[in-house]
Amino acid sequence: EDKVVQSPLSLVVHEGDTVTLNCSYEVTNFRSLLWYKQEKKAPTFLFMLTSSGIEKKSGRLSSILDKKELFSILNITATQTGDSAVYLCAVPPFGNEKLTFGTGTRLTIIP
Amino acid sequence: DTGVSQNPRHKITKRGQNVTFRCDPISEHNRLYWYRQTLGQGPEFLTYFQNEAQLEKSRLLSDRFSAERPKGSFSTLEIQRTEQGDSAMYLCATPRDSLYSYTFGSGTRLTVV
Numbered sequence: 691e692d693k694v695v696q697s698p699l700s701l702v703v704h705e706g707d708t709v710t711l712n713c714s715y716e717v718t719n720f721r722s723l724l725w726y727k728q729e730k731k732a733p734t735f736l737f738m739l740t741s742s743g744i745e746k747k748s749g750r751l752s753s754i755l756d757k758k759e760l761f762s763i764l765n766i767t768a769t770q771t772g773d774s775a776v777y778l779c780a781v782p783p784f785g786n787e788k789l790t791f792g793t794g795t796r797l798t799i800i801p
Numbered sequence: 802d803t804g805v806s807q808n809p810r811h812k813i814t815k816r817g818q819n820v821t822f823r824c825d826p827i828s829e830h831n832r833l834y835w836y837r838q839t840l841g842q843g844p845e846f847l848t849y850f851q852n853e854a855q856l857e858k859s860r861l862l863s864d865r866f867s868a869e870r871p872k873g874s875f876s877t878l879e880i881q882r883t884e885q886g887d888s889a890m891y892l893c894a895t896p897r898d899s900l901y902s903y904t905f906g907s908g909t910r911l912t913v914v
Contacts, residue, residue: 733844733892787849791845
């Protein structure tokens with residue numbers, strides 16, 4: 691069965707710190723990996739990664755995929771209190787319309 | 802405003818009652834998805850529609866659950882004879898510019914007491 695494992699489950703850091711969130715996956719016929727941010731209600735899309743070694747970047751957030759080792763990381767530099775959220779990683783299993791999500795990493799930024 | 806409207810935002814119901822949730826995408830999309838999220842977990846797939854057709858159902862979707870999308874626009878999810886284990890956030894989603902970069906609605910939080 692397809693599996694997505696995120697670590698750590700929770701993380702508390704001070705504003706200005708840099709954090710790295712991890713996502714490892716096991717999926718038949720990998721197609722892509724996605725990152726979402728969930729603050730209070732709706733998850734919002736951050737990145738979709740399909741190729742190894744190519745960094746996707748948006749402001750202070752960046753993400754990279756390693757298809758050989760089956761993992762992805764999400765980096766946030768110079769964290770701000772607005773970065774406090776649950777960060778979700780997801781993969782679509784092959785031949786399937788659904789996304790399989792990890793349990794998420796709860797990130798708390800202390801002012 | 803996420804581009805997907807869900808109603809109600811919160812629903813508290815007694816065990817055994819029936820509940821219905823509604824999802825209204827602002828823009829026309831041929832695909833619409835329902836997910837369920839319990840505390841401390843990621844969203845879990847329930848079902849999806851392509852236009853009016855319900856194309857896939859998770860094994861999580863017991864016979865007490867039914868979903869419809871009668872005109873290929875809005876969708877409803879009904880739970881009959883609710884149980885405490887049905888307490889969760891029910892999320893609706895439509896594709897953005899690529900198939901898996903969903904726009905999620907704000908969800909309906911169901912509490913069964």
